[in-house]
Each structure stands twice: as C-alpha cells, then as structure tokens.
Amino acid sequence: xxxxxxxxxxxxxxxxxxxxxxxxxxxxxxxxxxxxxxxxxxxxxxxxxxxxxxxxxxxxxxxxxxxxxxxxxxxxxxxxxxxxxxxxxxxxxxxxxxxxxxxxxxxxxxxxxxxxxxxxxxxxxxxxxxxxxxxxxxxxxxxxxxxxxxxxxxxxxxxxxxxxxxxxxxxxx
Numbered sequence: 702x703x704x705x706x707x708x709x710x711x712x713x714x715x716x717x718x719x720x721x722x723x724x725x726x727x728x729x730x731x732x733x734x735x736x737x738x739x740x741x742x743x744x745x746x747x748x749x750x751x752x753x754x755x756x757x758x759x760x761x762x763x764x765x766x767x768x769x770x771x772x773x774x775x776x777x778x779x780x781x782x783x784x785x786x787x788x789x790x791x792x793x794x795x796x797x798x799x800x801x802x803x804x805x806x807x808x809x810x811x812x813x814x815x816x817x818x819x820x821x822x823x824x825x826x827x828x829x830x831x832x833x834x835x836x837x838x839x840x841x842x843x844x845x846x847x848x849x850x851x852x853x854x855x856x857x858x859x860x861x862x863x864x865x866x867x868x869x870x871x872x873x874x
Contacts, residue, residue, distance in 0.1 A: 706734040809856060816864055825865040831873040836862035849874050 710731050712719065719727070802810055817824030826835025831845055838861050840848070848857050848866065857866045868874065 706731060706738065813865060820864060823864065825867055828866040828868050828872040830871065833859045833862060833864065833866060835864040845874060
C-alpha cells in the first residue's frame with residue numbers, strides 16, 4: 702500500500718502527460734490511500750498494545766504457576782516427611798503392642814479382640830472420673846460399686862457398651 706501511495710504521489714508530483722481529470726483522480730486516490738494507511742496503522746498499534754498486555758499477562762501467570770509449583774513441591778515434601786514420621790510411629794507402636802500382647806494372658810487378648818471387632822476398633826476403654834471413655838457414658842452407682850468391689854486384677858466390663866474398662870488412679874473409684 703505504501704509503495705502504491707509513493708508511486709501515485711510520484712506520478713502526481715511529476716504531472717507529466719496526465720490529464721487534469723486523471724490528476725484529480727490520483728490526488729483523490731493518494732488521499733484515500735493515506736487515510737487507509739492511517740487506519741491500518743491504528744489497527745497495528747491496537748494489536749501491538751493488546752499483544753503487550755497479553756505478554757504481560759503471560760508473564761504474570763507464568764510467575765504464579767512457578768510460585769504454585771514451589772508451594773506444591775513444599776507441600777509434597779512436608780506430606781512425605783509426615784507420612785514417614787507416621788510410618789515410623791506405626792512401626793514403633795506395633796512393636797510395643799507385640800511386646801505388651803506377649804505379656805497378657807491369651808484369654809484376655811481373645812476377649813479384647815472379640816470386643817474390638819464387635820465395637821469397630823476399640824475393645825478396651827479407660828475409666829475416667831466414673832465415665833467410660835469408649836462410649837462416653839457415666840457409670841451408675843451400682844456399676845461403680847461393683848467395680849470398687851472387684852479385685853484389682855479382675856477384668857471389668859461396662860454393661861452398656863461391653864468394653865473392657867481400664868482402671869487408673871483418676872478413675873474416680
């Protein structure tokens with residue numbers, strides 16, 4: 702378009718061998734081409750501005766992605782460390798449990814396992830201030846009196862939930 706405008710302007714400036722009517726047409730075409738060139742330059746500027754804004758947005762989003770990836774990497778590392786710590790604790794507890802189970806009579810272990818399966822995971826519960834920590838119910842006075850009368854090494858169970866009650870110093874008995 703610029704070449705055509707320059708060629709038409711050159712013909713117009715030379716004016717040689719061109720009729721007045723053709724000169725007027727050339728002049729009109731040069732003006733039209735100049736207007737069209739201005740319009741196209743405006744479009745190019747608008748596109749360039751939009752491109753620049755899009756590039757800034759890409760940079761911003763790339764930085765956010767990098768920050769989120771760093772957070773993800775950190776969270777994954779913390780999760781893995783916590784999982785390793787939990788696995789270590791589970792292994793230690795399992796080993797400690799094996800030692801304890803070895804020292805407990807087999808019939809008591811069988812009773813505990815039976816109750817544990819029936820209760821969904823908890824076969825024994827602490828008796829704390831006359832309350833069963835398994836079902837969270839307070840024992841009535843008759844139950845408390847029966848437990849008080851029981852020998853220290855006798856297995857006592859909660860009548861309501863059936864769990865083995867573990868008596869401690871803070872049992873309230």
